[in-house]
Amino acid sequence: MVSHTKLKALYLCFNEKFGNHITVSGIKRILTQHGFGKGNLKVSSLKQALDALNLEANAAIDYEAFCQIFAKEDLTFYEKLCKGALVVPRFKVFTQDIEAIYHQLKTVTKGAVASYIPELKHVEKDAFSISVCTVDGQSFQIGDNKRFCMQSMIKPVLYALALEEKGLKHVHKHVGREPSGHGFNELTLNAEGLPHNPMINAGAIMSCSMIQAKKTPAARFKCIVDALERLSASDKITFNNAVYNSEKDTADRNYALGYFMREHQAFPKGTDLQRTLNLYFQACSIELNVEILANIAASFAGGGRNPITNTQVFLPETVKNCLSLMYSCGMYDYSGEWAFSIGLPAKSGVSGGIYIVIPGVLGMAIYSPRLDKLGNSYRGIEVCKALVEAYSVHNFDSILRCAGKLDLSV
């Protein structure tokens, strides 16, 4: 049901903004300024409606045409846009800062690509891209936007799926929530004989054992891809079969972890270990790019609501639990230092991707496959350090307001 009062108010708002001369080019200009440029799906229906008018770019849009364009749109969202009240109001300035960080780091070649999964060493070593998506759907992307496998970055999603299906209590009968203090694939369990947390290999294998355990392997894999599609509003999520086979053929450590957990009776009753491991390897070989990953991170930032489609993909409670563990355990053996100096939930993968979540504000994804000694993307970490140095986004920065850092919300 269209609210004519709201439409009228929006019309007045746009009129005021454009000095009583609303035009197609004017609307497109403010869309671009606020992060709704080419390819942004959030505003695609509005852009179509604008083009369907067949008006000259600078011809005035009257009230009747205005209603035609906006009638089916989310008026509250466009009112925020018009008033400059989106979650990152000075989006252009923010993305210029990200652009500067990108250029500063572009020539850095420190670190080495992962090679323990043989296929991973065939990537373009110096690929580099950054993408941002806010909880209002404002987006920005810079770099080559190459595709890469999710690897460990799938772990929060596996945990979220297990939580939604089985509930917190059941899930944590099988996996802990303490940082392990060891590498991501260390052959170790906690004092109860369970994986330390869902963000390391053993814990993610455990999450897999709880995802649609009674269904076919195909249905279980599809359930993971579906979740990613709903979190990202993308239909461009693919699967890298070469990486999958390469990992499966060389996965002695993950097999060892699986058998070690089975020996300790850590799995839910009836778990098929081989199928569980296959699902884990498949999930790690799902491929996307930073743009898609930033959308996923933005859905996490929005408490499980996809900013583009407005659908609630995961419960806010699930996301809260996920973010808590990403905060304390998301960056392998660097997690403590990360929580201290960056202060944001994040997850990295050995393919060289990282995504970070600024709750209530935005998600950011970086891809740069050269890794540091702990297995995190070297430039990925540098991007985050630069971000936190400039902007007041560390979890506890609120305590030092006005200490010379920029505020994303003004």
Ligand code: GLN
């Ligand atoms: N598939 C990888 C493995 O199990 C994931 C590890 C990672 O990204 N840290 O070893």
